[in-house]
Amino acid sequence: MAGSPELPRRSFLQTLALASAGLLGSAAIARSGRLLGGTVPRGPEDPEIPNEEVARIYRERFGGRTITRAHVQLDMPAVAEDGRIVPVIIESDLPMTADHYVKGIHLIVDHNPDAHLAGFYLTPAVGQVSISTRIKMKRSTWVRAILETNTGELWADYAKVLVTLNGCG
């Protein structure tokens, strides 16, 4: 950052511009949110479903089931300077026993070309839910980690990540 003093100022101005545009467009956004919300299950604390692609992932992967923000910890940097390498850590306190376990973790990056970035499918043999990797991010967006248990419950955590350098091309 020290080498490019213009950058923070520029992104601040962009944020400001986006914020004011957002005020003007909020009615339209609220309408489209309702339209998408009609077919997509969303918990009260979930971020807005931003586009048809994420809505499609929700429909296909989670059907009409409720997703609750609990039991999951999604650790990501608040600011990712290089979108080509963004660390992700997903952990959960949910049990990993033969009767009750997390069978899948879905990592969704709202504005990436492949929004469903990865699925991690587990068995009780892993002992606990703790996965880390490094991902690419195209731009600033919400990231969602949604866990599905063997009994069909859905638990999630979300992280808003600011991306300085596009990592997807």
Add this chain to the structure above:
Amino acid sequence: MAGIGEARIRVPDRIAQGDIITVNSIVSHPMDTGFFRTKDGDPIPAYFISDVVITYGGDEVARFEWTSGISRDPVVTFTLKADREAPLAITWKDNKGGVYSQSVNIAFARA
């Protein structure tokens, strides 16, 4: 890292039976998204690992479904309940038919 598909798995030096251990892995792969071009302007086709299968003593314990959104030279860290002495193997498959494997032996430390 060197050639495509070269892989390493790291587990703790001393493992006791029943420990939940952390497994670190890395595989060398470009993970091209298909959105970039070479310096001459030619498109670089998508080339990425799409499937990862982890077995312990021959039993599948986890399976990952990836896109080119995973960073170049993919690293992934996960846990394993070390309840028996057996090989832990990871197989990475890419979208062009490449299959790469690596394994380590899970053995318990003697007192």
